[in-house]
Amino acid sequence: MNKLDQLFKNKKEPVLNVYYTAGFPELESTTEVALSLQKHGADIIEIGIPYSDPIADGPVIQQSNMQAIANGISIAKIFEQLESVKSQLTVPVVLMGYLNPVLQFGMERFCAAAARAGISGVILPDLPMYEYEKFYEKIFREYKLHLIFLVTPETGIGRIEKADKLSGGFLYAVSSSATTGNNAAMNGQEVYFKKLQQLRLKNSFLIGFGVRDKATFDLAGKYAAGAIIGTAYIKALQSLKNIDQATAEFLQSIRPAHIIKPVNI
Amino acid sequence: MSHRSANLLHPDQHGYYGDFGGAFVPEMLYPNVRELQENYLKITATKKFRSAFEKLLKDYVGRPTPLFYAENLSRQYHTNIYLKREDLCHTGAHKINNTIGQVLLAEALGKTRIIAETGAGQHGVATATVCALKGLECVVYMGEKDIERQAPNVARMKMLGAKVVPARSGSKTLKDATNEAIRDWINHAADTYYIIGSVVGPHPYPDMVARFQSVISREIQKQLKKITGNELPSYVIACVGGGSNAAGAFYHFIEEKKVKLVAVEAAGLGIKSGMSAATTQLGTTGILHGSKSLLMQTADGQVTEPHSISAGLDYPGIGPLHANLYTSKRAEFLSATDGEALAAAFNLSKKEGIIPALESAHALAVLNNKKFRKSDVVVICLSGRGDKDLATYMDNL
Numbered sequence: 001m002n003k004l005d006q007l008f009k010n011k012k013e014p015v016l017n018v019y020y021t022a023g024f025p026e027l028e029s030t031t032e033v034a035l036s037l038q039k040h041g042a043d044i045i046e047i048g049i050p051y052s053d054p055i056a057d058g059p060v061i062q063q064s065n066m067q068a069i070a071n072g073i074s075i076a077k078i079f080e081q082l083e084s085v086k087s088q089l090t091v092p093v094v095l096m097g098y099l100n101p102v103l104q105f106g107m108e109r110f111c112a113a114a115a116r117a118g119i120s121g122v123i124l125p126d127l128p129m130y131e132y133e134k135f136y137e138k139i140f141r142e143y144k145l146h147l148i149f150l151v152t153p154e155t156g157i158g159r160i161e162k163a164d165k166l167s168g169g170f171l172y173a174v175s176s177s178a179t180t181g182n183n184a185a186m187n188g189q190e191v192y193f194k195k196l197q198q199l200r201l202k203n204s205f206l207i208g209f210g211v212r213d214k215a216t217f218d219l220a221g222k223y224a225a226g227a228i229i230g231t232a233y234i235k236a237l238q239s240l241k242n243i244d245q246a247t248a249e250f251l252q253s254i255r256p257a258h259i260i261k262p263v264n265i
Numbered sequence: 266m267s268h269r270s271a272n273l274l275h276p277d278q279h280g281y282y283g284d285f286g287g288a289f290v291p292e293m294l295y296p297n298v299r300e301l302q303e304n305y306l307k308i309t310a311t312k313k314f315r316s317a318f319e320k321l322l323k324d325y326v327g328r329p330t331p332l333f334y335a336e337n338l339s340r341q342y343h344t345n346i347y348l349k350r351e352d353l354c355h356t357g358a359h360k361i362n363n364t365i366g367q368v369l370l371a372e373a374l375g376k377t378r379i380i381a382e383t384g385a386g387q388h389g390v391a392t393a394t395v396c397a398l399k400g401l402e403c404v405v406y407m408g409e410k411d412i413e414r415q416a417p418n419v420a421r422m423k424m425l426g427a428k429v430v431p432a433r434s435g436s437k438t439l440k441d442a443t444n445e446a447i448r449d450w451i452n453h454a455a456d457t458y459y460i461i462g463s464v465v466g467p468h469p470y471p472d473m474v475a476r477f478q479s480v481i482s483r484e485i486q487k488q489l490k491k492i493t494g495n496e497l498p499s500y501v502i503a504c505v506g507g508g509s510n511a512a513g514a515f516y517h518f519i520e521e522k523k524v525k526l527v528a529v530e531a532a533g534l535g536i537k538s539g540m541s542a543a544t545t546q547l548g549t550t551g552i553l554h555g556s557k558s559l560l561m562q563t564a565d566g567q568v569t570e571p572h573s574i575s576a577g578l579d580y581p582g583i584g585p586l587h588a589n590l591y592t593s594k595r596a597e598f599l600s601a602t603d604g605e606a607l608a609a610a611f612n613l614s615k616k617e618g619i620i621p622a623l624e625s626a627h628a629l630a631v632l633n634n635k636k637f638r639k640s641d642v643v644v645i646c647l648s649g650r651g652d653k654d655l656a657t658y659m660d661n662l
């Protein structure tokens with residue numbers, strides 16, 4: 001069974017999905033960050049594939065992308081890194097990236113390598129549903145990878161249902177029309193969150209964009225299966241602390257009462 | 266996996282010209298792009314829109330622009346050279362044909378805030394101008410490097426009431442300004458209309474902008490018919506940044522196979538110098554700013570920073586219509602270096618008394634590289650005037 005499906009089947013409390021950028025802050029940080037996130041209780045690890053022109057991202061994630069590219073990161077390198085810790089990573093790993101680098105790598109080759117590296121799902125925010133159905137759905141099914149689509153408060157009900165049908169693992173509910181790191185994004189969206197709750201979707205949904213601390217995480221958890229945190233964690237990684245310490249403190253601040261199950265490897 | 270559209274001129278319903286085009290936008294922009302896709306042809310076909318558009322082009326922009334027989338240049342190159350004088354448009358370039366069309370569309374859609382990206386500043390000025398005319402809030406994103414090299418246009422935009430926001434990421438030029446405009450759009454999707462300045466972006470922008478600019482070739486046809494008795498030239502030559510003046514100058518000739526179309530890209534310091542913006546020579550298929558087209562990029566799919574002396578051509582992509590004209594070989598793609606463009610600008614100034622924009626000078630530069638017959642009718646789209654480039658010209662006097 002896909003690890004994402006397993007997670008949502010067994011989940012008892014809100015799921016915490018933490019995003020970070022591969023190859024940041026150092027080229028070889030990719031694996032250290034993943035293991036540290038797992039150790040300190042992240043339920044899903046979402047790894048960003050750096051791109052020169054990340055149009056849906058605010059300044060913090062943009063900067064991490066630029067730094068990672070300058071560090072020499074590439075998709076081939078990311079897969080190499082992830083394969084090296086595959087046996088140690090028990091939590092589901094999701095890759096998030098813009099379409100262009102993935103297409104240059106080759107979609108079939110990408111999915112094959114992702115499956116080999118133990119990846120559970122992929123988020124490609126600028127891949128339209130039309131293109132996915134026409135060209136790529138078959139490939140994703142073949143490699144048993146979930147593609148995760150985004151919905152926003154402006155997405156119509158029919159389209160939400162279609163995104164849900166095409167997605168696996170979870171549905172990515174963007175809190176409002178915003179780029180990442182916009183603190184206002186979580187304000188006043190309860191009606192939208194309730195609407196998603198009432199739609200009886202096939203997938204659980206996670207709320208992302210603007211989730212950054214305990215209060216916003218708890219708010220998301222009231223309506224959704226959990227939330228995705230990106231910018232706030234990248235900021236934590238920018239601090240001078242070592243990765244493991246920064247990660248421990250960050251996750252502790254989001255879920256102070258969370259009991260971390262020991263990881264069986 | 267190709268999308269075969271019926272012809273080279275019109276994209277299919279998903280915005281594809283052959284293998285190029287589409288609408289690769291994150292979900293946050295889907296409603297806006299969808300709204301445009303569903304409405305642009307409907308609204309622009311209405312009598313109300315057409316008459317407002319045509320009236321403004323005539324009384325405000327000053328259309329039709331002249332088709333000028335350049336006698337001295339013709340003598341120099343032993344052929345018949347006509348200049349389509351887009352430099353005489355209000356604000357100094359063809360860009361305003363498009364901004365008039367799009368601001369009317371934005372009005373019809375009830376949008377209250379306008380954003381734009383700009384490279385040379387001509388599109389920014391043209392957008393600020395129509396926003397002043399219509400009383401709309403206007404924010405223009407411009408690369409920090411371009412703000413420096415196109416200072417007069419920055420001053421004009423401010424005087425016209427627009428807010429100019431520097432784009433500080435990447436190469437600090439047109440690509441980065443476009444990224445910032447798209448991010449603004451995502452954060453203000455409900456009330457904001459994004460006036461894209463070239464035949465780039467997600468469907469329907471490439472087709473929409475080409476249609477608004479097609480007035481250029483429509484007029485060329487009429488004017489040539491009157492002057493020579495034949496509405497078809499032998500050649501149409503235009504520079505290509507994103508490709509809007511070229512799309513407009515080619516438009517009504519694309520399906521006239523006898524007319525040779527020549528697109529001129531900016532070679533910068535030379536195609537192989539690593540400092541170039543000649544997309545068809547250096548690019549491969551990729552996705553940037555919402556459409557699949559030819560794109561300068563690394564093997565890893567990171568977009569390469571281009572270089573051109575001309576801010577308006579300093580872009581690592583071209584519109585999907587042009588990518589299709591290139592791969593189908595319907596148009597010939599040439600390039601001119603920074604130096605060749607400068608020389609062509611000085612030549613036109615001395616020979617015809619017209620100081621061209623650096624962008625347009627690239628189109629003029631290929632006169633040196635092509636052999637024409639004495640009887641050929643060569644139309645060059647003089648997309649803009651050179652006032653904005655005086656600082657660069659003075660450095661090279």
Ligand SMILES: Cc1ncc(COP(=O)(O)O)c(C=O)c1O
Nearest residue numbers: 506507508509510577624648649
């Ligand atoms: C005078 C002039 N010509 C040409 C261009 C290039 O744009 P396009 O290729 O869309 O015509 C610009 C862009 O700023 C311009 O100002």
